[in-house]
Amino acid sequence: MVEKIKSLRHFWKLPEKQRKAIMLLFSGAMTQAKIAEEVHVSPTTLSTWKTREAFRLGQDEYTRFMLHDLSSEAVLTMRELLKAKSEMVRYNAASYIIEKVISSNDELNRQQARKSKAEADIMEAKAKRETSEDTSNITINIKPIHQDGGDDSAD
16 A cells, blocks of 8 residues: 555645645544644644645545545445435435545536435435324325215215
């Protein structure tokens, strides 16, 4: 993996502090304030880095690299979570997948993510409807209407 990570052209052009910030941002384990503290810069500096093209290119490159290595296993795990009995687990899995896809700069991925998000929103709406509607005790009585406009309840 060390040899493969050396192939990240944009990532390695960045100063060490920025590379470390990118790795910590990817892990998702720390807040931006903690990351800034860890790399010995102010939170404002970290925010500024995130707006710069070189940093974004390095971050995108690193993210794609890391996700590619994890993608096979992650896809299988997420696929299983999408089949979970819990509606919330399925929704969270779908939301997480969508979030990661949206973060990519690839336009095709963004279009697919919008479609997946719409599908997830539909799934969530259906789940809410199913849990909020108890139709097990609904009875519908239908009375036939005669040609003369009356019903046959008097018969």
